[in-house]
Amino acid sequence: MKFISTRKSLAVGIEDAIMSGTAPDGGLYVPELLPERHIDEFRSADSFHEIAALWLQPFFADSVLEPELAAICSDALNFPIPVTSLEQGDTPLSVLELFHGPTAAFKDVGARFLAATMVRIIESGKSCSASITIIVATSGDTGAAVAAAFHRRPGVRVVVLLPDGRVSPRQQHQRTCWGDNIISLAVSGEFDDCQRLAKEAFADCKLNEAHHLCSANSINVGRLLPQSAYYAAASIRHFRATGEKTSFVIPTGNLGNGLACVWARRMGMPIGDIVFATNANTTIPDYLLNGEWVPRSSVATLASAMDVGDPSNMERLQLLNTDVDQMRQEFSAVTVSDETIKATIADEYQRHEIAWCPHTATGFHAYRMLPESRRRNNHWVVVATAHAAKFDTIVEPLLGTSIAAPAELAELLTWPSQYETISASLDEIASRL
Ligand SMILES: *Cc1c(COP(=O)(O)O)cnc(C)c1O
DSSP, X not given: OOEEETTOSOEEOHHHHHHHSBOTTSOBEEESSOOOOOGGXXXXXXXXXXXXXXXXXXXXXXXXXXXXXXXXXXXXXXXXXXXXXXXXXXXXXXXXXXXXXXXXXXXXXXXXXXXXXXXXXXXXXOSSOSOEEEEEEOSSSXXXXXXXXXXXXXXXXXXXXXXXXXXXXXXXXXXHSXXXXXXXXXXXXXXXXXXXXXXXXXXXXXXXXXXXXXXXXTTOHHHHHHHXXXXXXXXXXXXXXXXXXXXXXXXXXXXXXXXXXXXXXXXXXXXXXXXXXXOSOOHHHHHHHHSOOXXXXXXXXXXXXXXXXXXXXXXXXXXXXXXXXXHHHHOEEEEOOHHHHHHHHHHHHHHHSOOOOHHHHHHHHHHHHSOHHHHTTOEEEEEEOBOGGGGHHHHHHHHTSOOOOOHHHHHHHHSOOOOEEEOSOHHHHHTTO
């Protein structure tokens, strides 16, 4: 299979699409076609990583990774991704739990898959170099997930750029506790300074020649594809058991997770409705309402990993739907304020004694707002994107109780934090490579 840029100027193999991240014409890589699949093709597969390997096979056809795909999936997707039933009866509700990876957020899925593919591309000699340096600028969960995924992987070094002291203590810890091949640099400044520095580094020929810089950001198609696999697996399993479709509510920021679900449905999976829940960054709901795509600067909210005012993956969705009426057929979108996020966390805890993270709370609110006619006799699944323990400083005061961290996160919190603080200049980064 070939991958083409959303701006259509060229087609490359999946190895190039993964190693280069974005296309040289500034567009985003997408598969040249979304192959039609039938659930019977997955009859032999039981575990998530087996379903994922079958699901992803057409995308990897004729690449050096094709024979390795089963191994890549069992290496990268080695944690549970369960759908748990929360409410039964004629308005059944379940949760897709994407937070059982090493850093307790769904970004582990894409980051681990990307790492497993990148190291194999390097080993195969199909990359430009036998060793690469990945630079990530991070405000949300990406830095931690990428650091965890590449930690101690051969041939790869990761530089994590984070704004000095502007994140929660636990988030800061998760990005800085690695050591070995992970270099954490706290940049004096804001997230925008980190992002500018990363861009400057990628544009610097000398640095690129010396260190073979790569990006691992969320628009890499190697992160999106495995995300579509959990929508496929969840809907296949439910259809096998009941003959029914599954509808999803997806907490949404840059639209990667949402696009992955749209792709799975387009490829023939038994998926019903798709609802995107956003925070106070309303670019997507405003577009459905007004019919005009108006990107803007992001505003800070409690669901910080969704603070995106110009969702990049819209460019990919626009290839599938050329006008807003088609988009309205594809999905709906609900915006959720910080006040409502707080109220929802408290309310859902009262209902089920489960603490949800602020991102997941947007999904619960969007679900509760659906008219009963849409909920009745329809299998709805809210996508839980992170564990509440990652956002303890927000969630614990609301509930007046402490939230136990999952085992892997608890272990990370015992590792010593190690990072250097630098001023916001490219020379400072260069001198540490
Ligand atoms: C990144 C992230 C999101 C948003 O996902 P997109 O793919 O950017 O839409 C939601 N929740 C959490 C916890 C995240 O880390």
